[in-house]
Amino acid sequence: MSTRRQFLGAAALALGSAAGALRAAGGRLELAATDVHVRGYPTVEALRWIGETLERETEGRVGLRLYHSGQLGRESDLIDLARFGAIDIARVNMAALNNPFPATRILCLPYVFDDTAHMRRSLDGGVGQEILAKFADRDLVGLAFYDSGARCIYNTKRAIVQPGDLHGLKIRVPPSDIFMHLIRALGANPTPLPYGEVYSALQTHLIDGAENNWQSFHTTRQFEAARFWSYSGHSYSPEALLMSRRRFELLRPDDRDRLLDIARRSVAYMRSLWDESEAASRDYVLTHGVAANEVDRAAFERAAAPVVARYREDADVDRYWRGIRELSGIG
Template sequence: MFTRRNFLATSLGALAAPALTACSRSSNAAPAGAQLLTATDVHVADYPTVTAVKWIGQTLEEKTGGRLRLRQYHSGQLGRESEAIDMARFGAIDITRVYSGALNNAFPLTQGLCLPYVFESVAHMRRALDGGVADTVLQGFETRDLVGLAIYDSGARCFYNTKHPIVEPKDLHGLKLRVASSDIFIQLMRLLGANPTPMSLGDTFSGMETHMIDGAENNMRSFHSSRHFEAAHYWSQSDHSYAPDVLLMSRQSFDALSPADRTLVIETARESVQVMREQWDASENTARQAVADFGIKFNEVDMPAFRKAADPLLQRYLQQPELAALTRRIRDFA
């Protein structure tokens, strides 16, 4: 029977085959036994996660004399994040970068990275991830046909909308806000009084332009690269989550590598975290300046009020022993 799974595998095979043929026929032909890895991301070509994975590909190619190569499909060329996760699980693609919120249901430990006001700052998050939290979460992917390669941070998630500044939770009441398909974020928006509307990142701009939604929540870099600032002119610095991104590899693809190559891929992926962070910091500052020059109205929020409003959700999730233990470890790095 021709299923969706078959379709994804067949479609990617059709895309990747010409690339592999082109590599073998180029003047810089790949050596015998060369392997072409495919990677996906919904973000644009100069987004820090995309450039970090590009760095991984370049490093692997240099260290193996061209035997391991990587081809990227950025800007959502191969579909949405939910589709990319399935494609990686079934071996249709090799590597994908996805937002941790999209992984919450299948991989419960990722919920600890997404809960509201668990991290105090980007610096706190990085200390926690580097201090062993990342390793614990990445190990959890082994049960579902995936290999956790690295965790990339993703800045502070804040509210932006087309209507007015958001200073207190009551300012969210009645607003229709785009959220990713994550139970945590859907529940959080409802708790704060907003009307959560699950929607892909690619559909959000048109959703605001056509008044299907009033705004969204995301990080500054995505606010800029998606050009959402052209539709939503109010940015409210709520810092309600620092939910990071996760770099995953197909277990099938990983197991097909030699033991030495598996070690090389993991080591290179972990090294790419610092590459990503440096590019993130620089590009986030550039993005903030760009949207400020456009005329975006920035405001601070009543942080104690937001923390208090979000706390019931946090406490509900912390009833789970594993999440409570992970959160205590995160708090230790504050």
Template structure:
């Protein structure tokens, strides 16, 4: 891993880590809502480096970061249509499209990051990736999305009672909406790019996300209270348009799938470093961090969410398998 980390740093520092590809036979257009330098963006760029090298310069990846191609809901549709070739998206927006992805978005389904890694790297993760093919997409790999916690501009949340009445932005996912409602808050689905101004103007009181997103978005500038309730550990997913995929030779499909898988450990290295740096920056800015929160009432409040969204035998089986992973 030390050698891997050194190689990644060298690649990230090299001038060849460009987002534009000009001399390739096949250039895959990739979308990400996060900014340049964010771990997911850098990981897809690294995947592109691998592809270019392994295809002898035939296949390249052009990464459009910072929501240049649109917010996640829009880019998912564009990827299904083949307008975008590759897309890094949180699993949340897929919850209303691919039923099986709901299990990874269930509150407190994962005991921690290590547990999540074992699940997505195993049988359950692979079975859910396979479901994307029924929706115009090819699931390639999972990236880290960190643990998500609540932040707001009004007050520190030290107990479940403090959530009552607060307006929180959530992703366009029924699971996320019902999670906030179960805690007594008011959920407002909004595109990621609208969160800063919405908190600033009082349209919403806050949102929920991980350390790097809280920091890189600047949300910590307008939301001075962050409670580490860690209600979600939702993986990110890298998908490809099935239309684009079907137009490739089997050997090139294999190259892409392997490069995507090989970018995962790199992404995890970068994520761990970025998470630490973002936390330090947020703390230095004076945000009030609530760390000693009793999660038990939060967990117990999720029973109605599970009852509503885990109805089919298939989903119940997936939940059982996730909980059984040691």
């Protein structure tokens, strides 16, 4: 048995025992939810809102215990822990889901979305809802999609304007083949690392840079090490809010419907928090020594085009891509 499987098995037993103890307390059902982001981050606060709303609407019969800041492990581990029923709800970025759930790849492809509004229309529409339903194929329930902003490149060396400026740089990517292919196509050396290890990797020069959104750049303090931010907007890779199907099916039918409804309602709340915090994070880091610049977007799109073409050879990816592009420019 691999070390990772042994770890997951032990974690599943431990978390499962803890979850059982929570459920036994006074007959109250308390769901365990997890997020790698810190307290105050929009997705964490959206989960908190779900818990408060669920408790209020069930008169205290059902609640939620939230583990933020990566207390229960990496996103890649949380997917399996939720599938096994060791935890109830996990907020996971789409990049970590690309390999086990191929339908999610379209949501990470470079320049598939024009902007945040285009992404939100796509996730709220037919394509997004079809992908959300795909999680049932591997023992998960797709509750909702959350924002993760425009991913841009930042580094410790220089401003990036043309893809050629990335040549020779080691850029951290999440554990997704798409991001590996993209960063390599842009001319840099992709270095996969867990989210929680990026700050120290920048400090120790294990990597030269990374790519992510304003809030992650800010809340992880990575801006203290990487002083050059380049607006590439190459991906909007959203978040998925997933629930263990085993735990979901243990709920009363009316509580299942209630939880699904509350999760969908939480999206508007999360988006309002996201928009506010994005502006605040951008303003903060720009007043703390970070230099920001625009990239030559047309040049970046040309460099990324072979990656898109490669994935569009899959019929489902191509169908999703066409559906998303049809929503481009709709006000």
